[in-house]
Amino acid sequence: MTAAFDQPTITDAARRLRAGELSATELTRAALARAAARAADLHAFITVAEEAALRDAAASDARLRAGKPAGALEGIPIAIKDVIATAGIRTTAGSRILADFVPPYDATVTARLRAAGAVIVGKTNCDEFAMGSSNENSAFGPARNPWDVTRVPGGSSGGSAVAVAASLALGSLGTDTGGSIRLPASYCGVVGMKPTYGRVSRYGVIAYASSLDQVGPFARDVTDCALLLGVLAGHDARDSTSVERAVPDYGDALAGGAKGLRIAIPGEYFVEGMEPDVERAVQSAVETLGGLGAQIGSVSLPHTEYAVSAYYVVATAEASSNLARYDGVRYGSRVDGDGTLLEMYRRTRAAGFGDEVKRRIMLGTYALSAGYYDAYYLKAQRVRTLILNDFARVFQDADVIVTPTAPTTAFRLGEKVADPLQMYLSDIFTISVNLAGLPAISLPCGIDAAGLPIGLQIIGPPFGEELVLRAARAYEAATDWHTRRPPAPGGSR
Amino acid sequence: MSAGDRFEPVIGLEVHAELLTASKIFCGCSASFGAPPNQHTCPVCLGMPGVLPVLNRRVVEFAIRAGLAIRCAIAPRSRWARKNYFYPDLAKGYQISQYELPICVGGHLDIVVDGVAKRVRLTRIHMEEDTGKNIHDAHGSESLVDFNRCGVPLLEIVSEPDLASPAEAGAYLRTLRTLVRYLEICDGNMEEGSFRCDANVSVRARGTTALGVKVEVKNMNSFRAVEKAIAYEIARHARVLEEGGTIVQETRLWDADREETRPMRSKESAHDYRYFPDPDLPPLVVSEALVAEVRRAMPELPDARRTRFVAALKLPEYDAEVLTSRRDLADYFEAVVAAHPNAKAVSNWVMGDVLRLLKERKLDDALTITDWPVAAAHLGELIALIDEGAISGKIAKTVFEEMGTSGGTPRAIVAARGLTQVSDEGPIVAAIDQVLAAHPDKVAEFRAGKDKLLGFFVGQVMKATAGKANPPLVNRLLTEKLRGE
Amino acid sequence: MKISRDEIRHVALLARLALDPAEEEAMTATLDAILTYMEKLGALDTSAVEPTAHMLELPAAWREDRVTNVSDTDALLANAPARDGDFFRVPKIIE
Ligand SMILES: [Mg+2]
């Protein structure tokens, strides 16, 4: 097997599949074999759908042979975060309470992948109900960073980032509520994108915080990312918050180059306690973009320091309500207790949810409860307005904003589990984007002294995905960070 | 002075009206009654992970229709909220409802109690989803849940505490039910639970203005039950206060068998519904165009119809009032008048025999007049037969009864049974001669001035002709003979 | 202290979470730390700021009133922890 065969990009593989140089079955078998080989050390998957994947691959091959590929992803092995419903494939949300849940329906994004011909290889590990920044809150045990298995892959879509970084799939889906795509993309050295709120349907995506959640792709490079986004994006009549707005050809946006792009650098994103290597890498990336003809300017997003607080009020409030449905009545696990209804509820939920989920349900319930609603929930919604306004002002004179994705590279497993607040601060650079509903990408922009990837975040105005992809591709084309691969199995640094 | 005199009740009602839509409010499941358990369910109304609500447009139209009829302000922008609580029939752990920004605000309903009109102010009307059904008695230690009703659209119609007696509460409810039926948005069936009422009851010393502690009473499934439950609560409050006790703010259930209220046993730990805007549903924007569209499609409301019946059809106020008390009745009346335009005669038949027949057949709540035992066109024909002199009013009653059982047309029944009125003078004169000959004493009395005896002779002649003689003709010929020649 | 043990118990009941005493204690400490961090929100004057509950001004998203679901009760009840025929079964509900 050549390296190119072993670890192709989607764009490569699609070309070879259509040329008949490669079959979907071979490609899928190779992905499944790597997933099996790395199951123990990376734990990227909660469920590998081997049988279904091979069946889908065979169907893809038949269509390819007939010269009638279903769509842009025909025969491409794709992994899906386990908070996204897959009909007939167990969907756990990384939680004990849904350990045996098999949805009778597909999420809209799942259906879109299938319609484009993708082969769904399995469901990736994640923090329980997408609540976490390290993937350590998975009820099935953490996924691990392929660059150093003693480190976290980032969360909550850790497994999806790992799957792409270690080529267990050619692309994957994650969800991003406060940074849950961009943070693991950054820690695992891959490209991850959170689209504008409303750009991609949330139907069938197990809700964490409904006003912030958004599905997005992980890919090896910006070109693949654009391709995947094109498949996912678009209005869905089953999601009232999805937008009726034409989906541009994101591939066309890639060629624009950096010349003339107005790039804003917010001072608030270069903070004390930041890893110096991260700061250097990001500064150097900005210089690269400047060298490519972009205009660089400093700006201020003055309410950035309030974002984490506002986010953890809004997100947990919504979560406390979204997770009330896990009550042991219609699906999911159940613990009966003393035979009363109240005890059934209390014990089912106590046994079914992990510590972080309980913490967020408690926090959100408190923030909405009588006497605290105004001081917490309503206050946070007002601060959200201020954060939105900050961005709107900057985007009057800028095309994109460039920042680090995270203040540090991947931290060690266990390092922050005892201190939830420290964990929450991992998302300090990604959270504002969700509060404002903006599109943003994370792409590799360096390797730190410990040999760990560094992520560059590019933020666009609402529905400015094309600007984000254009800037990202311009940077990527001028550098080679996206070609760096994690060490071979068993390696650590 | 009795306790009842010293205290005055303050009553507000919350009505939940299930809407007559084809599908549920947020999913494409059927909203119809009577399916086997959990047949009308889907991932959305079962609250399965990841699913999302999409609003049924007709629910908004129905809410606007109700709002316009009650003269509410229709909010150009309203909001969906989540009401959070745990209960097995509530699939998501929250009910999608409206809270701070409902679709309809204000408005009023005019009611009449003992001939006195009163205006009852409304607080609001909002849209929400119904819950499923818990079935309690099937198993000793367990309950069963059916989600067929979960997600059926509801309007919650909230009155101000303007009602001052059980009778006023009853009148308000009946008026409201008439209205929702007129609007064709709800079938108004209290027994089946498609029109439900919770009452907020408090009392205060007469002459004071501060409100007393209120109690919410639930579980009444008829108008009578609502009135009785409120009367019971008023008496209970007065008694407690008389005895120096205090009223506890609580929810009580009406027990129809024991005719008393009792506190709900399930102690929902300090209700705290934690309402907040539902992030899955954007704010509801109602354009002026939509309001205008709904207004154009509004059926004629009871008030307007009553006025028209008096003005255009020259009906007495009383008739107009009775006929418009139910939309189906008024529709039926108009259909009969369309067949035979003698409004007062039709009114008499509809208010009398038709209503009686409906009551006997227990068809009070039948929704469509096409299902009624006597077709409107047939009744029109029957009254036409009377007006033509083809049958007498008395024979008509017999024919009507048969129409009610056989469904036949009056002409066919009259022909088949030989009931056609005799209007030839010959046989009638013969019958008169026979009668007069049989009662010479009464003939003498009549001629001596006892005019009242005319009725007696008419009755005898009708009897002799088996009721088929044309009564006016009998009258004229009899008078001629008796006065006569 | 931003939050007391009693409040934690009350909130846990609202949220239907059984917490043992050790969990209650840990929860009190953690939430107290988080709420203390969040105190900074109080420092911002937001009296003239409208709250944002929804990201986008969206046009009315609604469906026509049509029955579109084909019922598949078996598939929908397949995940039920306890059922009785086509009913879901729960501990006895006391009103
Ligand atoms: Mg209600």
Ligand SMILES: [Zn+2]
């Ligand atoms: Zn449904």
